Amino acid sequence: MRFFCFALLILTFSCSNPKTDRTKPIHFIPENASVVLKTSNIESLKSAIQNNDVIKKLSKTNSYKNLESKLESLSLLHPKGELFICFSKENNDSLQYSIITKYHKNLFKTDSLPNYIEETLVSKNKSITKSTLNNNTFYSTITDSMFIASSSKKIIDAAFLNTRKNTELEKIYNTTDKDQSLSFIIKNENEFIKSLFIEDSISFENFSNYFAIDANVSQDEILINGITKATDSTKSLINIFKDNIPQENHIQNITPSNSDGFMSFTFNDFNAFEANLSKFNKKDSIASTTLFDNITEIGTIYEDEKRAVILNSIDVIATKDALLSELNIIDTYRQIEIFGFSKPNLFSNTFYPLIAFNDATKYCVIDNFFVFADNLEMLQNIIANYQNKTTLSAQSYFKNIKANLSDQSSLLMVVNSSILKTILDRNIEGNSNYKLNKYKASALQFIYDTHFAHVNGVIKKAKTRSYQNSISEEFNIKLDTDLLTNPQFVTNHITKQKEIVVQDVNNRLYLISNKGKILWKKQLQGPVLGDIEQIDIYKNGRLQLVFATPNRVYVIDRNGKDVAPFPKKFSDKITQPLAVFDYDKKKNYRLLVTQNKRVFMYNVSAKIVNGFTFKAASKTIVTQPKHFRMGGKDYLTFKTEDKLYILDRTGKTRVKPKTPNTFSNESVYLHKNKFTTTTKNGNLVSIDTRGNTAIQNLNLSNNHHLQATSKTLVTLTDNQLTIKSRTIELDFGNYTAPLIFYLNDKIYVSVTDLQSQKTYLFDSQAKPISNFPVYGNSPIELNNIDKDRNLEFVVKGESNAIILYQIN
Known part of the structure; x- marks a missing residue:
């Protein structure tokens, strides 16, 4: 080496x-x-x-x-x-x-x-x-x-x-x-690549010269966008749309939902389009016909081996006049007359290679659509679905992919899962028996511009219908190695949405989008202690991640880069998570570093704050320092095993508890305007601003957990979860500490049983939320991470996996 x-x-x-x-x-x-x-x-x-x-x-x-x-x-x-x-x-x-x-x-x-x-x-x-x-x-x-x-x-x-x-x-x-x-x-x-289309007549080799495509790949979808360019105007099929303006596609409005899909192409000037196509095919223009004079869109609907050609007319009467010689009625279905057609090769002769179908022996008129086919049952199926409003455009899975497409296209193809697999198989050798049943609609779109065409593509899994209060899994992604920390949300200051941050056992920190895409990963020197906070170090609205590992304090920007002068190295071990205080909400941050008995206060220049005079506790500090503001005064709190420190912002004692206790390692909370925590034997301790101490026996075991807000107190002891004095008896298991979330004017409380791998969620009345428990292997974080009103929560799945759920 x-x-x-x-x-x-x-x-x-x-x-x-x-x-x-x-x-x-x-x-x-x-x-x-x-x-x-x-x-x-x-x-x-x-x-x-x-x-x-x-x-x-x-x-x-x-x-x-x-x-x-x-x-x-x-x-x-x-x-x-x-x-x-x-x-x-x-x-x-x-x-x-x-x-x-x-x-x-x-x-x-x-x-x-x-x-x-x-x-x-x-x-x-x-x-x-x-x-x-x-x-x-x-x-x-x-x-x-x-x-x-x-x-x-x-x-x-x-x-x-x-x-x-x-x-x-x-x-x-x-x-x-x-x-x-x-x-x-x-x-x-x-x-x-042999072909991207259903029709073998449209080869990739003759379609264009270059494709430049950006791909956004997430768990359940592949989105592409880019351009394609042909340098020779007569040898590439994409250039047949030159001198034409893309029109809005409507073929989906008549395509049956039980079909295999459709292909649509549009133009605003048929003569220019037909002339370009003739040059591409190296043949003279087709004999004059008035049938296409008022047509802006032509499409093919696919059903197994059967085909139907659709003409979308902007002047139905004029198009009907062009078919006056083709009024031989051969059938009537649902009050729609079906006529014979004497020019079955017209469409393949005119529009090859876009249309290779040459058996158009029948047609009918449905509103502004003129539908030509050889198979009578296919025409009847198109009529029935149109009248029943069960066309492709009415389906939720089509609407889902349509959001990633432009309304106007020069060329648009939409296919079901069967045709998608056929196209993939055509380009991939040695296929296995994979299934794409859940990909009910995929699309490829070209929008011709000056000398090039925009390209959009969508392969997206169709979501099952979400019922009210149901829980849907949004994604489940695996990392390279096992997780070390619990996944948590952080804010993307650009989108104002949430992203996920987590660390693996190799001490690599990941930032993951709310679509499941890994944005970056960064090697750290040690495990992250506690939760990661965010600060605006430059006071410009851009947020950075801030946290401590056993020997460093990090500040990292949203691109995964260190913010100078961090990381700051420490020779002595950091023993508690980094505490971040912003006393006056003016972004003058204070970073408190705990090292056994000592607490050090730094500013965002990584310099010691001289005004903080606290030197050392009598024993090892067992909780992360916290900051509370009450009555216009600041209170800094942390504990040792036998002392609760309540300081002012300079580090001097502000409140001295009048009663000594032997404390647990549970955090200190401000509950009902009192500093609240527990003793080692499970008693609740409440201390007011004068140092008066109240002790309440909650019948908690030595192995208990406490979580509190200003009005809500939650405890967990053995398998008993108590929320505001209401106790739930859970199945026996190995439970994480309870967490309280206040979202949309509602209190939620969560615990996870690591033994049975179940995550529970309750309301403030200790009633279980519908459809819980769900699979999970860590404490959750609950929030609204995107632009809809539905709440999402992230949890560890398998040892190396993260799951994002949505509460519908």
């Missing part, structure tokens, strides 16, 4: 070309790469792949397993910036990959990998490293401060020789979101 690091340092200087203008990873993309994956956050990408439901299903396929095996070398990399993964096929049709990222000294880590072997080679007078990990060989080098690794030695050799930048590729790349955890650049010269 030492030799490898030394070799990399030598290469950093010896292999750089001072004359080159290649300064970005995109400049080193191999010329024959047909798919380029870019990530700005490799950890977020790994988590998304690990937790996404569709990807987990595809992980059973041979193609996925083969790709996963080839990319095993990614586990060795720890990039700090963008990372590119490029795929190509060489002459022998074998899949080749390349990895490109900015080099830094801690990028490549091979420690503790028994199956890793490396050797140094010289190729074209340059040094490269040949590495083998679990029988997979790859090559790597450094040039112009870029680290490049590939399964192909030819690609590494070419990295030194090709110093020209691909300006067209860079323009496409610049359209992607620099902060997105996953983006794709896809060329049409592509051996991996």
Whole structure:
């Protein structure tokens, strides 16, 4: 390992070309790469792949397993910036990959990998490293401060020789979101993607030249948006929409909910559209017909092998006039006349490859829709669903994906789970018997603009209907390793919504969005003590995380970066969670660090506050310091085993309890304007501002818990939970300390039985909330984390998993 690091340092200087203008990873993309994956956050990408439901299903396929095996070398990399993964096929049709990222000294880590072997080679007078990990060989080098690794030695050799930048590729790349955890650049010269559509007639190769796509991958959905661009106006299908304005799609309003889906394309000028399509097909324009003169949208409805063509007319009378020679009534269904049609090949001749269906022998008119099909039963099914208002547009799962689409499209395809699987199978080799039944509607949309088209895509699991008071699981994500701390909510100061923060057993801190996406993870020096607080250190509305580990105090911004001068290091051990005080609500924060008997007060410059005079307690402090404000005065409290300290903000004694006690390790609360806690033997102790002490026997055991607010007192002893003097007898188990939440003018109390893995929730009258208990393995945090009124709570699931529930 030492030799490898030394070799990399030598290469950093010896292999750089001072004359080159290649300064970005995109400049080193191999010329024959047909798919380029870019990530700005490799950890977020790994988590998304690990937790996404569709990807987990595809992980059973041979193609996925083969790709996963080839990319095993990614586990060795720890990039700090963008990372590119490029795929190509060489002459022998074998899949080749390349990895490109900015080099830094801690990028490549091979420690503790028994199956890793490396050797140094010289190729074209340059040094490269040949590495083998679990029988997979790859090559790597450094040039112009870029680290490049590939399964192909030819690609590494070419990295030194090709110093020209691909300006067209860079323009496409610049359209992607620099902060997105996953983006794709896809060329049409592509051996991996055959077609994205139901119809085989629409090939990926002839559709466009470049795709630049950002992907947002969460547990139950994949959302994509980006652009596609065709450089040749006549050889790419997307350019048939040139000189036309996308129109609003309406085909969903007549598509039966029991169909396989539909495809719709729109135009505002049929003549321009038809002329572009004829150029693409390299044939003369179709003979003049007035049928399409008042049509703005044409679509195909799919039902097994059957097809129906839909014309959406803006002038029904004029379109009917164009069909005056086609009024041969062959049937009537639900008072809708069905006519024969004598030009079954008209649509395929006019709109190929968008429509390959050439058996349109019947048609009917339903409001402004003209429906053509060969199968009578299919026409009847369309009529029945339209009249019964059971079309696709009325379904909740369609409305759910429609929120991620534009109302106007040049081309729109919506498919059910069966067709989605068919399309995926067409592009993936060695498929297994995975099921996508819950993906009832998925969509792909193109919106033509000047010289390019916007792209939107949605693959989203349909939510089961939420009934009032039901509990729905919003996501369940797994981290790399087991959790060390309980998940808690923090505020995103940009969206004003909540996100989740948690630490794993390797002391890595994670920030996770309320959609289950890992935003970042950060290595800490030790476990977080207690809860993480938030402060506005710059007084500009931007919030930072603040907390202590046994030897450091951290302040971290929302991007996971340390805020100077933190972290502050301590040689002596910190023994209680960090206490954060903002006395006057003016963001002049005080950070209290507890070290056994001593308490130190710091400001946000990590400097000792000289005005705080408290030096040390008589014994070890057993609780986190707390701040209360009552009657215009500040009170700082903490306990040792035999003394309750109640100080003013300078550290001087403000209240001296008149009665000594042997205290428990339970926190101090301000309840009914009295400082309230418990003794070791379970008595309730209340102390007023004059030091008068009242002791109440609550029949608590030595192993008890206390939680209190100004008006609500909750205790737990053995299996007895008491809320405002009302006692509930729970099943025997191993319960976490009770927690009180005050939300939407209502009190909630929660406990979790770690033995039975059940989380309970009660109201202030000690009545259980409907549909509890639910599965959980830690205390919960309850809050409203998004823009709706429903409450959510986060809890530990399996040892390495976080579950977010919603109370409907």
